[in-house]
Amino acid sequence: MTPEKITGxxxxxxxxxxxxxxxxxxxxxxxxxxxxxxxAVKPRNPLVSATRPFTYGExxxxxxxxxxxxxxxxxxxxxxxxxxxxxxxxxxxxLSEIADYNTRExxxxxxVLLLLYQSLRALEKKTIGNELVRYIYEWRMMxxxxxxxNVFGCARCGKASGDDVVLIHFNGNEHGMxxxxxxxxxxxxxxxxRSTIYTLQYILATPLKELYSFRVTDEVLEEIRQITDxxxxxxxxxKFNSLxxxxxxxxx
Ligand SMILES: [Zn+2]
Numbered sequence: 001m002t003p004e005k006i007t008g009x010x011x012x013x014x015x016x017x018x019x020x021x022x023x024x025x026x027x028x029x030x031x032x033x034x035x036x037x038x039x040a041v042k043p044r045n046p047l048v049s050a051t052r053p054f055t056y057g058e059x060x061x062x063x064x065x066x067x068x069x070x071x072x073x074x075x076x077x078x079x080x081x082x083x084x085x086x087x088x089x090x091x092x093x094x095l096s097e098i099a100d101y102n103t104r105e106x107x108x109x110x111x112v113l114l115l116l117y118q119s120l121r122a123l124e125k126k127t128i129g130n131e132l133v134r135y136i137y138e139w140r141m142m143x144x145x146x147x148x149x150n151v152f153g154c155a156r157c158g159k160a161s162g163d164d165v166v167l168i169h170f171n172g173n174e175h176g177m178x179x180x181x182x183x184x185x186x187x188x189x190x191x192x193x194r195s196t197i198y199t200l201q202y203i204l205a206t207p208l209k210e211l212y213s214f215r216v217t218d219e220v221l222e223e224i225r226q227i228t229d230x231x232x233x234x235x236x237x238x239k240f241n242s243l244x245x246x247x248x249x250x251x252x
Contacts, residue, residue: 001062003060003061003062003071003072004060004061004062004063005058005059005060006025006027006028006029006030006058006059006060006061007027007028007029007057007058007059007113008025008026008027008028008056008057008059008109008113009025009026009054009055009056009096009099009113009116009117009120010023010024010025010050010051010052010053010054010055010056011023011024011025011026011032011053011096011097011099011100012024012053012096012100013051013052013053015041016036018041019038019039019040019041019042020036020037020038020039020040020041021036021037021040021041021047021051022034022035022036022037023035023037023040023051023070024100025059026099026100026103026109026112026113026116027059027109027113028108028109028110028113029109030105030106030109031103031104031105031106031107031108031109032099032100032103032104032105032107032109033068033105034068035059035061035067035068035069035070036067036068036069036070037050037051037069037070038069038070040070046072046073047070047072047073049075049078050070050072050073050075051070051073052078052083053092053093053096054078054079054082054083054092054096054120055073055075055077055078055079056075056076056077056079056117056120057073057074057075057076057077058073058074058076059072059073060072060073060074077121079092079120079121079124081124081125082120082123082124087130088123088124088126088130090242090245090246091123091130091133091134091242091246092120092123093241093242093245094134094240094242094243094246095116095119095120095123095134095137096116096242097240097241097242097243098137098138098141098240099112099115099116099141101238101240102141102144102145111144112141112144114208115137115140115141115144115208116137118208118209118211118212119133119136119137119212121212122136122212125212127212127213128212128213128214128215129215129221131221131225132215132216132221133212134246135203135221135224135225135228136203136211136212138228138232139200139203139204139228140203140204140208140211143204147235148204149170149172149175149176149177149231150175150176150177151167151176151177151197151200151201151204152201152204153165153167153176153177153179154167154176154177154178154179154181154182155171155174155175155176155177155178156171156174156178156179156182157179157181157182159179161177161179161197165179165180165181166179166180167179167180167192167197168180168183168187168188168191168192169183169187169188169190169191169192170192170227170231171187172227172230172231172234172235173234177197192223192227193219193220193223195216195217195220196220196223196224196227199214199216199220199224200224200227202214
């Protein structure tokens with residue numbers, strides 16, 4: 001039996017006993033899978049570093065009837081920079097947890113894999129802040145899931161934003177922006193910066209490779225934080241362990 005070559009990222013890794021390890025891999029070919037790595041805890045075994053979280057590369061796997069066994073790996077990127085910075089590490093763990101939550105075995109994992117890879121690179125390179133990387137990732141992930149709020153038009157009247165339709169407010173219950181013509185009294189008290197709306201449109205419309213290079217003001221980041229956190233609390237009732245570390249914040 002020859003092993004199958006599979007491209008992926010290690011989402012999580014857990015030691016089993018004193019010598020072995022079980023990893024969760026997000027793969028291009030088979031979606032999210034769980035695989036056994038024999039001897040991956042023993043010193044000098046090449047699988048020790050290949051089965052660490054965030055490792056990206058080609059994995060050689062024996063495919064059994066209901067299990068996968070890692071026999072080797074050709075590592076392309078260890079993302080060493082991530083493990084050297086505690087804050088970056090928690091953000092990277094959070095992105096991995098979201099990828100885990102949103103993927104299944106035997107479904108095409110290529111788009112989530114690409115999104116996670118580019119986002120981990122952005123965290124490691126530190127060209128933009130960790131928090132902005134996180135929110136870009138959240139919005140692109142919602143888009144991949146087909147559950148993204150409408151930021152290109154009014155969620156109430158359905159008109160596309162343009163010269164005569166100016167979006168001014170975000171309403172999570174209606175899954176999108178509300179225009180100047182539709183917004184009611186209470187909503188008019190929470191008018192968003194124009195650049196917040198442009199930024200969200202930019203995040204959804206820009207090719208992934210060009211995405212992690214812009215910056216925003218603190219005011220815009222604050223509005224994106226509020227909109228996104230409120231919206232995700234409503235629509236994604238799941239507790240992510242690594243998010244609690246990020247939210248404690250005082251660690252950093
Ligand atoms: Zn409207």
